[in-house]
Amino acid sequence: MSSEETSSDGSTRSPAGVVRLRDVALRAGCSVATASRVLNGNNKVGKAERERVLAAATQLGYVPNSSARALRSQSTRLVGAIIPTLDHAIYAKMVDGLQEQLSALGMSLIINTSEYDLEREKTQARILVGRGVESIVLVGTEHDPDTTRYLRDAGVRQIYTYTCVVDGGDAAVGFDNSAAGRMIANYLRDLNHERIAMIAGVTKGNDRARLRRDGFLEGLEASGLSAQDVFVIEAPYKIENGIHAMQSLMQTYPRPTAVFCGSDILAAGAVKYCNSHGIRIPGDVSIVGFDDLEIAELVDPSLTTVHVPAKQMGEHAARMLSKTPSEKSGHDVHELQTRLIVRESTGPAPA
Amino acid sequence: MSSEETSSDGSTRSPAGVVRLRDVALRAGCSVATASRVLNGNNKVGKAERERVLAAATQLGYVPNSSARALRSQSTRLVGAIIPTLDHAIYAKMVDGLQEQLSALGMSLIINTSEYDLEREKTQARILVGRGVESIVLVGTEHDPDTTRYLRDAGVRQIYTYTCVVDGGDAAVGFDNSAAGRMIANYLRDLNHERIAMIAGVTKGNDRARLRRDGFLEGLEASGLSAQDVFVIEAPYKIENGIHAMQSLMQTYPRPTAVFCGSDILAAGAVKYCNSHGIRIPGDVSIVGFDDLEIAELVDPSLTTVHVPAKQMGEHAARMLSKTPSEKSGHDVHELQTRLIVRESTGPAPA
DNA sequence: CTGTTAGCGCATTCAC
DNA sequence: GTGAATGCGCTAACAG
Secondary structure (H helix, E strand, O other): OOOEEEEEOEEOOOOOOOOOHHHHHHHHHOHHHOOOOOOOOOOOOOOHHHHHHHHHHHHHHHOOOOOHHHHHHOOOOOOEEEEEEOHHHHHHHHHHHHHHHHHHHOOEEEEEEOOOHHHHHHHHHHHHHHOOOOEEEEEEOOHHHHHHHHHHHOOOEEEOOOOOOOOOOEEEOOOOHHHHHHHHHOOOOOOOOOEEEEEOOOOOOOOOHHHHHHHHHHHHOOOOHHHOOOEEEEOOHHHHHHHHHHHHHOOOOOOOOOOEEEHHHHHHHHHHHHHHHOOOOOOOOEOOOOEEEEEHOOOOOOOOOOOOOOHHHHHHHHHHHHOHHOOOOEEEEEOOOOOEEEEOOOOOEEE | OOEEEEOOOOOEEEEOOOOOOOHHHHHOOOOOHHHHHOOOOOOOHHHHHHHHHHHHHHOOOOOOOHHHHHHHHHHEEEEEEEEEOOOOHHHHHHHHHHHHHHHHHOOOEEEEEEOOOHHHHHHHHHHHHHHOOOOOEOOOOOOOHHHHHHHHHHHOOOEEEEEOOOOOOOOEEOHHHHHHHHHHHHHHHHHHOEEEEEEEEOOOOOOOHHHHHHHHHHHHHHHOHHHOEEEEEEEOOOOOHHHHHHHHHHHHOOOEEEEEOOOOOHHHHHHHHHHOOOOOOOOEEEEOOOOOOOOHHHOOOOOOEEEHHHHHHHHHHHHHHOOOHHHOOOEEEEOOOOEEOOOOOOOOOOO
């Protein structure tokens, strides 16, 4: 049995009605090679021939088979991204920007989620390599050494995001988490807070959370406060965790007068706890978030937080990817600026 | 020049360090055909041979080249999704669930965004077909006829989400937007509200927004209220739009005592407006949202809203995709249940 | 400028 | 059961 059918107009088509390059060439009266050249913008083709090919392609609605193209040319224009989860606006925004730019640059994006698990990340990386991605966008600098090595061996470019540290990767676009932490430390100290606590994200396998915390503690030390006295609770980025962590903190003695949260999500939970327990913000306690998500403006009082340009980060990563690595000599780091957004949730330490 | 290198152990590898099936076969001491059979679960292979192949594959870290596999087998195990934007939790959650299940089922996901533009959606669909996706997940039932026809001609399955209406598609997983609208109408009427308004999403090109509105108006009519008297404002799902729309509504006379918002985002804006203008919720006005996002619980007062099982929707879509269409006779619709979540933002109409 | 030729890596038919 | 041979659709080298 033949896998082809001969339709009434004499052309030969695949069963699914998919138009192949051969069909275009047939209609244009040239060889597939010529048709291929035209469709790939190769200049060395006669004007008349070129026009006929273009016309045929349009009329037939030709769409190149990217599997074949990829197999042959070793170029897929495919990029992969492995992020912790899409169910967190800070990552969804980044991916949104990444996708948008990539699409404009003629590349496609395959996404996978790791659920903050470096093991899972490794598995997903292998899958993406199998899919033929030429680059891979990862979150943060900390990864399983196997992952990094594997990707390097496979010739896949690694772009780290939300960080400025390239380490084993090829490029990074993000911001200085440690400096952001220090900035908050200074801000709270300038408001005369002395009893300060932090609700951090889980630092295991998460360098962003760790650097934020460390930078914060460093900043406090530098201002004459002992980091020993700073109570730090770690919790996954969920509202309930913010609530419970704040509850724990409010039961310590002496109570902190300021709490820095590693994410607006945690901060929103903290605010919720205070509101429902008669703890005034910022009268009794000041709360600082991180990320500047929509919720920062919606909670009452609105959150003082650190703005993270997530979408721009994704867009910039896409642009980095569109450049061939050779254009860039060695490691390529692009630092974006975070900035403190002062709203209603912070104030001077109570007298 | 050869494109291969002979490494010290005598095996032949591609320059990029990628392991091919040939390498596995070589190490296992069999032909590529046998290796292929083993790796594809073909039964007709001797036990000893099978074990050796499996071992070799593991040791070498073999990952099949999916371009080659796709080209040969005409099966890519690739699915595409076109959603309005990732910068809206309701879609990000769905994609999160979709991706997770797809990954577990050995399929990969390419995402594209349309920004609520049906023209853009058409373009993205062509790109995805070129990428070889076997199915495509779309949001809603309303699409450019060209898109629908094109996908059908290309043999690509269309799964619609957030809706129960298949129309030109092959399957749908979602909920009854119209029924949800009616449910809210009944709920507000039971609370004795008579002056009722709505802040809807943009209905052009968005059947979900339109059905929600129409169902709501139908429900009000059925309860004896004239839809003529119901003021409806349309606005994109942005907080500021919720603020401005609420401002407009509060300047009408007589003021509505209840406002149904087509999204929690709009509702959150509405709440924010009221809070900053001394309008009591629900004392002066009741507000109902839609989606049940995290913000619904964070705003003060917390939002009465309609719960939409976005993540489950994505998960279910993935499962539908894993079944071959032939297993399902014709159109396949899966309806998920929405439910009313009553919180603090609603109460009886003021006397 | 254009056509002919030769694979990319893999699954699969056909012999054995 | 197993291996050799074939070609999926396309691009790139090589002739002409």
